Amino acid sequence: MNLSSNKHKHYIIYKPYGVLSQFQSNAKKEQSKKFLGSLFDFPEGSMSIGRLDEKSEGLLLITTDGKMSDFVNSQKVDKEYYAQVNGDISIEAIEKLKSGIEIGFSGKKYITKPCEVFKLNEIPDLPIRSKKIRDDRHGPTSWISITINEGKFRQVRKMTSAVGFSTLRLVRIRVGTIQLGNMNIGDVVETELNL
Incomplete structure (x- = not known):
């Protein structure tokens, strides 16, 4: 499914071990943690599509499009x-x-x-x-x-x-159809999300 439009930005990243799948946290115990913003200067309104826990790594999608996020988080995407x-x-x-x-x-x-x-x-x-x-x-x-x-x-x-x-x-x-491929840990690539 292609929900992309010109106004939205989409990224694929190789989330490293030890990085939280969010941009900030109000929890005191998480203030010393590493967040997604430490990997790249993402545009305002960016959100991770789904999450990988702190100890997990690999393919994580970032978007400014809430509809894309809802679609990927639905049970329609493997x-x-x-x-x-x-x-x-x-x-x-x-x-x-x-x-x-x-x-x-x-x-x-x-x-x-x-x-x-x-x-x-x-x-x-x-x-x-x-x-x-x-x-x-x-x-x-x-x-x-x-x-x-x-x-x-x-x-x-x-x-x-x-x-x-x-x-x-x-x-x-x-x-979906997006693969981690030969990305290295911490890589960030701007892309179209065609799932």
Whole structure:
């Protein structure tokens, strides 16, 4: 869907680990944190489309168009993530993730919608994260691709944890048809958003 118009600006960024997916915060505990404005001089009225938590990284869309934000946040647009999980994930765990799993959300139980999940045969070619992740000397890790169209708070992390494989690194690589591609951590590219 192309909701773009000449008056609005759209950006794709590779959000680094440790940066909040917002431009400011009134919370005292977050005043020392890094915000999106530290990456680029975005125009007034810019907003992130969806969020990635502070410890997650990867593709984040920025826009000045609220309608575009609403569309992408709807359940019509898939978001794909690569997750490095603790342990050698089993076929049984992958099948549970695919069919929907119970997680906690705002103090209530929630069953996730069926989604696409598969184990990656090779470690994805991603930039090295600023904060080191433990290596295989402390036990095996594995990588999965997970594609969801909902966006509950910390959903992918909660899902992998619910099947016994906690997430060590989480990178969003795709939103709709927009790919992270060969972007480097912290890159910002102005673009048209054709989803």
